[in-house]
Amino acid sequence: MKLENMTTAAGGPDARRRSYDDACGTAHGLELIGDRWALLVLRELMLGPRRFSDLRADLPGISANVLTQRLEELEARGLVRRRKLPPPASVQVYEATEWGLEAEPVIGALGRWAARSPWHDPSLPLSAVSLMLSFTNMLDAQRAKGFEGTVGFRFGEERFVARVGDGAIRVRRGSESQRQGEGQGEEQALVAGKPTDVAAVVYGGAPVKLLDISGDKTLAKRFFKLFRLPPKAAA
Amino acid sequence: MKLENMTTAAGGPDARRRSYDDACGTAHGLELIGDRWALLVLRELMLGPRRFSDLRADLPGISANVLTQRLEELEARGLVRRRKLPPPASVQVYEATEWGLEAEPVIGALGRWAARSPWHDPSLPLSAVSLMLSFTNMLDAQRAKGFEGTVGFRFGEERFVARVGDGAIRVRRGSESQRQGEGQGEEQALVAGKPTDVAAVVYGGAPVKLLDISGDKTLAKRFFKLFRLPPKAAA
DNA sequence: CGGCATCCGGGAAGATACTG
DNA sequence: CAGTATCTTCCCGGATGCCG
Numbered sequence: 001m002k003l004e005n006m007t008t009a010a011g012g013p014d015a016r017r018r019s020y021d022d023a024c025g026t027a028h029g030l031e032l033i034g035d036r037w038a039l040l041v042l043r044e045l046m047l048g049p050r051r052f053s054d055l056r057a058d059l060p061g062i063s064a065n066v067l068t069q070r071l072e073e074l075e076a077r078g079l080v081r082r083r084k085l086p087p088p089a090s091v092q093v094y095e096a097t098e099w100g101l102e103a104e105p106v107i108g109a110l111g112r113w114a115a116r117s118p119w120h121d122p123s124l125p126l127s128a129v130s131l132m133l134s135f136t137n138m139l140d141a142q143r144a145k146g147f148e149g150t151v152g153f154r155f156g157e158e159r160f161v162a163r164v165g166d167g168a169i170r171v172r173r174g175s176e177s178q179r180q181g182e183g184q185g186e187e188q189a190l191v192a193g194k195p196t197d198v199a200a201v202v203y204g205g206a207p208v209k210l211l212d213i214s215g216d217k218t219l220a221k222r223f224f225k226l227f228r229l230p231p232k233a234a235a
Numbered sequence: 236m237k238l239e240n241m242t243t244a245a246g247g248p249d250a251r252r253r254s255y256d257d258a259c260g261t262a263h264g265l266e267l268i269g270d271r272w273a274l275l276v277l278r279e280l281m282l283g284p285r286r287f288s289d290l291r292a293d294l295p296g297i298s299a300n301v302l303t304q305r306l307e308e309l310e311a312r313g314l315v316r317r318r319k320l321p322p323p324a325s326v327q328v329y330e331a332t333e334w335g336l337e338a339e340p341v342i343g344a345l346g347r348w349a350a351r352s353p354w355h356d357p358s359l360p361l362s363a364v365s366l367m368l369s370f371t372n373m374l375d376a377q378r379a380k381g382f383e384g385t386v387g388f389r390f391g392e393e394r395f396v397a398r399v400g401d402g403a404i405r406v407r408r409g410s411e412s413q414r415q416g417e418g419q420g421e422e423q424a425l426v427a428g429k430p431t432d433v434a435a436v437v438y439g440g441a442p443v444k445l446l447d448i449s450g451d452k453t454l455a456k457r458f459f460k461l462f463r464l465p466p467k468a469a470a
Numbered sequence: 471c472g473g474c475a476t477c478c479g480g481g482a483a484g485a486t487a488c489t490g
Numbered sequence: 491c492a493g494t495a496t497c498t499t500c501c502c503g504g505a506t507g508c509c510g
């Protein structure tokens with residue numbers, strides 16, 4: 001697997017599968033990120049670097065060898081970079097390149113479109129990154145107009161911050177330094193729970209009791225109402 | 236293939252491949268249109284119904300059985316409809332449903348993103364639909380501001396009309412009735428040639444000599460300058 | 471000829487086990 | 491923890507053939 005397959009286009013996007021032989025950008029896009037799992041791997045990297053086992057844990061059902069292969073391919077195509085964190089961490093992480101991050105509109109458009117599917121099942125497991133990205137995709141511009149505030153999220157060890165203002169939302173990963181840096185950080189409320197439960201509250205109308213909210217609870221509840229799933233398409 | 240595989244979810248999106256088991260809309264989207272060739276089949280239907288053999292001709296490299304399978308799946312998922320044209324035509328065509336047409340932003344986002352690829356080869360064959368869709372994706376909003384006009388295209392038997400105005404572009408298929416209806420139609424110029432040659436002129440700076448232009452040639456040349464490929468990403 | 475169904479070979483994906 | 495090795499399953503691609 002190291003040299004055998006390198007017979008084709010070393011460095012470039014290996015023509016592992018036969019090319020679509022089509023000048024259309026969409027076809028080329030499928031050659032880059034159309035392989036099974038590829039776009040979901042990239043999705044998990046959209047909010048910052050991840051470790052191999054974190055990716056594996058948040059992509060239920062992917063097998064280790066497939067994840068290895070996808071990461072190699074994405075790296076060869078210039079969408080993912082392998083990086084070693086400085087000591088004392090010294091662990092290897094995978095991060096999206098600048099261009100890889102630019103695939104966010106693709107992920108967003110696909111997600112918004114598929115949310116209209118009659119067969120979409122929101123009760124399935126959901127990764128923390130998926131949830132946070134869904135906020136940027138499902139923000140109701142009308143309702144966001146009159147809102148301004150910052151809400152933090154904690155899922156196990158992972159932390160995120162969502163700031164809404166000027167009718168837009170910006171989501172980022174909360175860093176370690178921030179946790180100890182400026183007290184509780186700039187968030188006005190902190191939501192803790194499982195991503196699936198947060199989704200159930202925001203999109204499924206489940207009771208807020210499911211979540212552990214500290215800080216400005218009223219603000220958090222108003223925040224939850226900023227998002228809406230699109231209407232279902234006709235089956 | 237008629238009854239054996241129907242053990243799973245008859246009518247719904249058959250779980251031919253194992254599901255991603257992920258509540259994320261993007262993951263569900265990949266289950267709907269993530270199969271190889273599926274999105275390109277849908278692309279060919281974005282500007283109107285097509286026949287089986289037309290699809291096959293414009294999707295170089297797809298085999299008949301795979302096309303059959305993709306069409307069946309897209310139909311089962313509610314993205315494509317099979318329709319029989321009224322006599323005397325009486326031929327069967329495949330057309331995108333309303334929801335299927337709504338996948339256009341997905342195709343557009345993927346195409347715009349992939350156009351930045353260092354490995355994108357615009358010299359490959361290009362279908363007429365791909366070319367016309369590229370106009371809607373690559374329109375330079377700045378340049379389109381000062382332009383207003385309608386340009387027709389003829390590729391063999393296929394005809395299209397692109398109208399630019401108010402900084403936006405609208406592309407549609409030219410119908411038979413229009414051809415004989417209102418003289419030359421409302422287009423101010425008519426461009427004839429191979430889609431690849433048009434792309435070479437518009438995106439590759441090739442000489443306009445490649446094309447057969449009738450009507451307002453100056454307008455056509457100005458039209459060609461309205462589109463621009465995004466800058467390449469770092470390799 | 472258009473629209474499939476069928477059979478076959480190669481190869482990617484999935485599951486499991488194993489290693490540094 | 492971060493992958494590799496191996497085996498099985500099944501999808502993709504190509505060819506052929508059927509049938510209106």
